[in-house]
Amino acid sequence: MKTEFIKADLERIIGTRPMHDGGTMPEVLGRLDACAQSQHIPERLKHYLSKRSYVKALAWIEDPNTPHQL
Template identity: 60%
Template sequence: MDTEQLKSDLECITGQRAMDAGDTMILVLARLDAVAEAVDLPIKLKHYLSQRSYVKALAWLEDPSIPHKV
């Protein structure tokens, strides 16, 4: 898992940053869906991504130890 790319994609989807040149919403969502299918993901992160709870997934990336009720 490329954590920096994942964080960047989540920031784009949640409106916290502009998309990189050449990216589209469809491409970013496809990358997020591909990450959600990864076998080695932590269970919470996998849940957030598979449910498209992108704000929660981003919060989890920033601090996996806090309870996430975003």
């Protein structure tokens, strides 16, 4: 999945993009869970998605130089 699609789904989850144009919440969560298993995304993004740290994942997509926050 391309980064812009992941970003759109993350925005749907956190409420900054309408859900109606991307399906239902379970569909969006399923897509993000599938992305977390992908070998084609950066390790940091994979980590955030696998932990369901969606705000951190979105911040990382917007600026990959963002330091990791605990």
